[in-house]
Amino acid sequence: MIKKTLxxxxxxxxxxxxxxxxxxxxxxxxxxxxxxxxxxxxxxKEMGKALEKETxxxxxxxxxxxxxxxxxxxxxxxxxxGILDIVRASPITLxxxxxxxxxxxxxxxxxxxxxxxxxxxxxxxxLYVETEKNGFRAIAWNEAxxxxxxxxxxxxxxxxxxKGLKIRVPNSRSFIETIQLLGATPTPLPFGEIYTxxxxxxxxxxxxxxxxxxxxxxxxxAKYFSFDEHFMVPDMVVISNRSWKKLTPQQQQIITKLxxxxxxxxxxxxxxxxxxxxxxxxTELHVKFNQVDKKPFKALVEPMYVKxxxxxxxxxxxxxxxxx
Numbered sequence: 001m002i003k004k005t006l007x008x009x010x011x012x013x014x015x016x017x018x019x020x021x022x023x024x025x026x027x028x029x030x031x032x033x034x035x036x037x038x039x040x041x042x043x044x045k046e047m048g049k050a051l052e053k054e055t056x057x058x059x060x061x062x063x064x065x066x067x068x069x070x071x072x073x074x075x076x077x078x079x080x081x082g083i084l085d086i087v088r089a090s091p092i093t094l095x096x097x098x099x100x101x102x103x104x105x106x107x108x109x110x111x112x113x114x115x116x117x118x119x120x121x122x123x124x125x126x127l128y129v130e131t132e133k134n135g136f137r138a139i140a141w142n143e144a145x146x147x148x149x150x151x152x153x154x155x156x157x158x159x160x161x162x163k164g165l166k167i168r169v170p171n172s173r174s175f176i177e178t179i180q181l182l183g184a185t186p187t188p189l190p191f192g193e194i195y196t197x198x199x200x201x202x203x204x205x206x207x208x209x210x211x212x213x214x215x216x217x218x219x220x221x222a223k224y225f226s227f228d229e230h231f232m233v234p235d236m237v238v239i240s241n242r243s244w245k246k247l248t249p250q251q252q253q254i255i256t257k258l259x260x261x262x263x264x265x266x267x268x269x270x271x272x273x274x275x276x277x278x279x280x281x282x283t284e285l286h287v288k289f290n291q292v293d294k295k296p297f298k299a300l301v302e303p304m305y306v307k308x309x310x311x312x313x314x315x316x317x318x319x320x321x322x323x324x
Contacts (some may be wrong), residue, residue: 039269151205218284
């Protein structure tokens with residue numbers, strides 16, 4: 001009921017804005033389903049303050065966090081209807097609107113964090129406009145951590161170590177296929193059931209960012225974390241074509257500049273949080289961490305790349321990423 005009321009209120013505001021004079025101030029409504037203190041929300045609010053200052057109050061940002069407007073998909077649908085202007089979303093969600101975003105859900109796409117930044121800088125400008133035909137475009141991206149394996153049985157050094165393990169995964173095609181190819185048994189389970197699932201032996205492990213060990217207390221029931229970093233999926237910040245076009249060229253330039261700063265700011269906040277929570281997991285939860293050689297893991301998921309390259313746009317971006 002709360003979400004419906006908020007959406008109706010925003011729709012009324014959007015309709016009023018359309019009827020307003022062209023040179024009136026613009027408030028861009030942003031949906032981010034992360035909690036209020038999450039790096040992406042903090043960075044977006046900081047961007048909003050800078051945007052208001054640089055446009056002399058002509059353009060402002062209002063952020064709706066904590067999933068108050070629904071799921072990422074629901075928020076994007078509201079954006080396409082003109083209720084919202086901007087949404088931070090995962091490529092997993094965006095893939096349902098444009099298959100090209102399946103590129104970013106491929107396992108072991110990036111070798112490490114530095115490689116991800118290098119690759120995204122190569123492709124982002126073209127990738128941003130891929131969805132214009134779908135009613136929106138991207139204006140920024142941000143790192144969202146790297147997903148690795150953690151479990152209650154043993155450290156994972158090679159794909160052999162995954163055999164026989166039931167690994168919790170989100171109900172996502174690419175996640176399920178990846179775990180199957182690596183030799184484990186994928187077990188779709190709601191996020192909120194991971195802790196009890198590990199505790200009761202419904203699953204032996206899960207995959208995700210290491211901050212879940214402390215933030216979700218998974219480190220209480222899973223003592224082995226192996227940095228294979230099978231998924232390093234960056235988030236995208238998208239704006240509707242309608243909202244983008246109502247901005248002046250100068251305002252668009254300012255947002256483009258500030259979006260680069262947003263990416264950098266999220267990186268700073270994520271790294272600070274990552275190191276702090278890693279230390280806590282080691283000292284307070286006594287989780288054992290280990291690094292792995294990713295090559296044998298990546299070799300096993302090659303069939304996913306063969307399939308992905310059948311999409312000409314994904315093949316194009318893969319070639320750009322792999323070019324030196």
